[in-house]
Amino acid sequence: MSGSPEDTPWLDETELDAWVRLALLTLRLPLELDRQLQRDSGMTLMEYFVLSGLSETPDRCLRMSTLATLTGSQPPRMSQVVRRMESRGWVARRPDPQDGRSTLAALTDKGHRVLVAAAPEHVRTVRQLVLDPLTKAQVAQLAAIAGRIDTAIDPDYRLPPRR
Numbered sequence: 001m002s003g004s005p006e007d008t009p010w011l012d013e014t015e016l017d018a019w020v021r022l023a024l025l026t027l028r029l030p031l032e033l034d035r036q037l038q039r040d041s042g043m044t045l046m047e048y049f050v051l052s053g054l055s056e057t058p059d060r061c062l063r064m065s066t067l068a069t070l071t072g073s074q075p076p077r078m079s080q081v082v083r084r085m086e087s088r089g090w091v092a093r094r095p096d097p098q099d100g101r102s103t104l105a106a107l108t109d110k111g112h113r114v115l116v117a118a119a120p121e122h123v124r125t126v127r128q129l130v131l132d133p134l135t136k137a138q139v140a141q142l143a144a145i146a147g148r149i150d151t152a153i154d155p156d157y158r159l160p161p162r163r
Contacts, residue, residue: 029129029130030045032125032129033045033122033125033126033129036121036122036125037118037122040118040121040122041114041117041118041121041122043114043118044081046071046073046081047081047084047085047090048115048118048122049070049071050067050071050078050081050082050085050091050105051085051090051091051107051111051112051114051115051118052115052119053067053070053071054067054091054105054106054107054111055107055112055115059106060106060107060112061104061105061106061107062104062105063096063099063102063103063104063105064078064079064082064093064102064103064104064105065102067082067105069157082105085111088110089108089110089111090107090108090110090111090114091105091106091107091108091111092105092106092108093105093106094106130142
């Protein structure tokens with residue numbers, strides 16, 4: 001144990017309100033986005049993130065370990081997701097020619113078409129639930145706040161470069 005209750009820096013009312021709202025948001029928002037994607041496109045939010053992440057790289061290909069990091073997933077879970085997507089023809093796996101111990105996941109043309117078809121309604125939902133309720137300044141603040149929290153979780157994490 002790292003300390004006694006007397007040593008705990010308890011949350012004040014404002015901090016508690018911020019924490020509870022953030023915690024509930026991190027639970028509720030993914031569920032809503034997942035529901036929309038499954039209803040409209042037959043894919044999960046995780047599958048959308050994988051397709052989107054692959055589509056934004058220069059060669060539409062990433063190491064499985066990088067995909068896991070990008071999506072906040074554990075490698076075994078990412079393997080299951082990619083295996084399911086591979087069976088649908090959305091991605092293809094192959095050995096990494098640069099490192100034989102690693103596996104690459106590549107977006108297929110079919111996977112790209114599925115992503116392109118899913119994106120408009122998903123973007124509408126993201127706008128409706130996340131961006132439209134905020135001002136432009138609040139959107140910028142949200143990005144900065146999310147970045148700071150992300151860095152506190154993992155100081156070495158960086159989003160892959162976008163095309």
